[in-house]
Amino acid sequence: MKAIHETKFEFPGQTAFYRGKVRDVYTIGDRLVMVASDRISAFDHILPRPIPYKGQVLNQVATYFLNATKDIAPNWLESTPDPNVAIGMACKPYRVEMVIRAYLVGHAWREYAAGKRTLCGVSMPDGLRENDPFPEPIITPATKAEEGHDEDISREEILRQGIVSEEDYLILEKYTRALFKRGTEMAAKQGLILVDTKYEFGKKDGKIYVIDEIHTPDSSRYFYADGYEERQERGERQKQLSKEFVREWLMANGFQGKEGQQMPEMPDEMVNKVTQRYIELYERITGQAFEKAKTGDIEDRIYKHVVGALG
Structure with missing residues (x-):
């Protein structure tokens, strides 16, 4: 192919x-x-x-x-x-990505497991397990890097640095929550849970637009709804459709993007x-x-x- x-x-x-x-x-x-x-x-x-x-x-x-x-x-x-x-x-484009998370998974879980209870200025409650839902979805923005890693940033820091005006940021938050709600509803109809995702926005002629992709496997994480509760009760891994399994394969082969690490090349079987x-x-x-x-x-x-x- x-x-x-x-x-x-x-x-x-x-x-x-x-x-x-x-x-x-x-x-x-x-x-x-x-x-x-x-x-x-x-x-x-x-x-x-x-x-x-x-x-x-x-x-x-x-x-x-x-x-x-x-x-x-x-x-x-x-x-x-x-x-x-x-x-x-x-x-x-705005130089921030609007990340929204409904479940404690991925980057948020790694931070939580390390003992942190605040992510991008947003509090995370004690007593959560990996893949548990948050009481309500949280917005955890990231700076948009030209190269290398995107960095977590708080709403307060975005406004303090003037990366986005407060007036525009309120619109970005509104759109982020509305898009996530629609995506969650659409996923549910197909037996999926929209776990987390990110949105990028830009401005033209004074109007704010969604730019780039939304709700794709590159920008989002999905769980299968069927069996979710049972897997959580048993402490089992969730069945998911996302790039996380690619990250897990890389980690199993000694690569996490850190300096000095050699990226492995996928064999044909994994590519397929x-x-x-x-x-x-x-x-x-x-x-x-x-x-x-x-x-x-x-x-x-x-x-x-x-x-x-x-x-």
């Missing part, structure tokens, strides 16, 4: 190019062309091998949720002319497993069968679709 590690297009009218962790972003006038590659990142490092169909899953799940939430928060998306491509308006997990999430969260795009000449396919969409 062919996969996209990186792209190097020269589109008509192209004025800028930026390579993110998993997306290649082309600026054409006041629009962005985001190509979802098959790169996969963990611990803020890009793994050596791409994952076939991951970019298609990422792009199509993001499109699904952006279209399903535009009534509660305006977003940047205009069209998806190719399974791996999204085109939309260019906004000036990751592909299947991404496809499974798409089908579970959308209730639709995943249709694999033709991968014979992905770059040529993408180029023709983008040029055709831009006119």
Whole structure:
């Protein structure tokens, strides 16, 4: 199976190019062309091998949720002319990610297990076990790093540093909670629990928009609802659809993104497993069968679709 590690297009009218962790972003006038590659990142490092169909899953799940939430928060998306491509308006991004957590898991659990009871200025109650729900979802922002690790930051520090104005931050919080509520409801209908996620926002002509992906396996964590309570009672690991299993594989192979550590290369069996997990999430969260795009000449396919969409 062919996969996209990186792209190097020269589109008509192209004025800028930026390579993110998993997306290649082309600026054409006041629009962005985001190509979802098959790169996969963990611990803020890009793994050596791409994952076939991951970019298609990422792009199509993001499109699904952006279209399903535009009534509660305006977003940047205009069209998806190719399974791996999204085109939309260019906004000036805020330098924070709005992370919202409904359960004590992942980074929050690692901090909690280390004895901390405050995360990003938000208190976490005593007596919780891993994967327990919080009394109510908490917002734990992170600074958006150009390279390397994103850093936890409190609401108070964001306002003190002037990273976001108080007026805008209140809107970001409102949108974050509304989007998470909608995502939680949609996941529940498919037998899933939306555990935590992150949202990115930008501004254009004085208006705030959701930018980038939402509720994808790269930005979110899902538990299976069936059996959740029983697994918690027995102290068992939760069955989940997220990138956490990739992180766990890396940790088991001696890599946590720390200085001096050598990133292992995934064997074919693990690459295929990751592909299947991404496809499974798409089908579970959308209730639709995943249709694999033709991968014979992905770059040529993408180029023709983008040029055709831009006119």
